[in-house]
Amino acid sequence: MVSSAPDVFDRQLVRARQRRAAGLALSNFLIDRVAEDLSDRLAAVLRRFECAVDLGTPTDAARRALAASGKVGAIIVADAACVAPSGAAGCGGAEAARLVVAADAEALPFRDASLDLVVSLLALQFVNDLPGTLIQIRRALKPDGLLLAALAGGDTLIELRQAFAAAEAEIEDGVSPRVAPFSDVRDMGALLQRAGFALPVTDVDRIIVRYRSPLALMHDLRRMGATNPLVERSRRPLKRAILLRMMEIYAERFSDPDGRVRATFEIVWLSGWAPHVSQQKPLAPGSARQRLADALGTRETKLPGDGGR
DSSP: OOOOSOOOBOHHHHHHHHHHHHTSOOOOHHHHHHHHHHHHHHHTOOSOEEEEEEESOSSSHHHHHHHHHSOEEEEEEEOTTSOOOSSOBOOOSGGGGGOEEOOBTTBOOBOTTOEEEEEEESOGGGOSOHHHHHHHHHHHEEEEEEEEEEEEBTTTTHHHHHHHHHHHHHHHSSOOOOSOOOBOHHHHHHHHHHTTOEEEEEEEEEEEEEESSHHHHHHHHHHHTOSOOBTTOOOSOOOHHHHHHHHHHHHHHHBOTTSOEEEEEEEEEEEEEOOOTTSOOOOOTTOOSSOHHHHHTOOOOOOTTSTTO
16 A cells, blocks of 8 residues: 655654664663553453464564463564565464564555454554554454554653753744654544444553653663654754753753653553454444433433424
């Protein structure tokens, strides 16, 4: 599928920074926390998935959660940095449990109706065409297949974004994009419906992390491979004056009494099922057999001009 969406994120740069982070002392606390949540969500699903794909998760945290769940058979790792096999990928045979395929989230190589489960942790926030990716995932899922994905939400690093904007406005009389924008949870449910998922659900987990300074936060983001990947990012070196003023503003606005500063990570969870005849369907309008007033044990009051309805 060829995307017509504008390029907001430099995806080659995202992959390069993730490779660089892998060579550093990785900071995995955030993705490990999300993987624990994935384990809890899988535990609540009363079925087995014979063929699962880990789409773009930058560490092995999702794969470890899948393997430990006892509910997953073959696991395919979709990694854009690996060498692609010929043909479209799918599950089949014991070798699939160790299969790694070259699969960019914007151009999936999976056959239609070939997967039982797709999971993705902290990767889809850097997709330029998220609606297109969700459509591709839904097509690749078998009927009654499940998507579970976690991505950074709109309030992620809001403190850093505001501090940088205030510092640049003071010193440069303008603001450059230094912190990536992320999707709002209110839009995610609509995107799942637009992609054709049944029973779509979105929810949010807000994680507040405390650092000794804004500079320590920025070092942590570098070790996550999560520094600014925007196509329109400034190519000029960050001025020392802006950095120092940003740190001052950050400490003034977002510090605790002990001097440590707060950083927000908003995790938006998406879940949706590929449609299947066995799934619950909403009742047709007017098909109710009991009045709401009776169920609530209250008296029904008719409005003037309602025609006796």
